[in-house]
Amino acid sequence: SSGINAEYGENMDARVLCGRLGNCEEVELAVRDVEEEKDTCAKCKEEFQDIVDTLNEYPSIKTFVKTIISTVVCYLPIENCDALIDGVVDQAFAELDQGAESLCAALNLC
Numbered sequence: 001s002s003g004i005n006a007e008y009g010e011n012m013d014a015r016v017l018c019g020r021l022g023n024c025e026e027v028e029l030a031v032r033d034v035e036e037e038k039d040t041c042a043k044c045k046e047e048f049q050d051i052v053d054t055l056n057e058y059p060s061i062k063t064f065v066k067t068i069i070s071t072v073v074c075y076l077p078i079e080n081c082d083a084l085i086d087g088v089v090d091q092a093f094a095e096l097d098q099g100a101e102s103l104c105a106a107l108n109l110c
Contacts, residue, residue: 041110048100055096062093 055061066089074081095103104110 041104044104044107044109045100048096048103052096052100055093062089065089 066086069089070082070085073085078084095106101110
């Protein structure tokens with residue numbers, strides 16, 4: 001008879017099951033956390049995908065970003081500033097090129 005009860009519990013919604021056990025507060029928090037995590041992951045993927053799509057559609061944005069950052073940062077007396085900016089910006093764009101799913105996973109949002 002314990003197999004039947006276990007199977008019955010496995011097929012039951014978490015909120016219903018916790019209500020029967022009388023311990024709903026903790027389960028509701030856990031269910032809410034999972035739902036919020038899914039929402040956060042989906043939102044992350046959506047936002048990064050928009051950026052990736054825009055960069056793919058307008059590749060000249062990469063050059064524009066490098067130029068703006070170099071103009072602002074290299075005003076300071078930094079040795080090899082342009083090369084440094086190129087490397088950092090190229091690395092950032094390379095990470096974006098990995099795609100939204102990879103980025104969100106790397107940020108621990110999925």
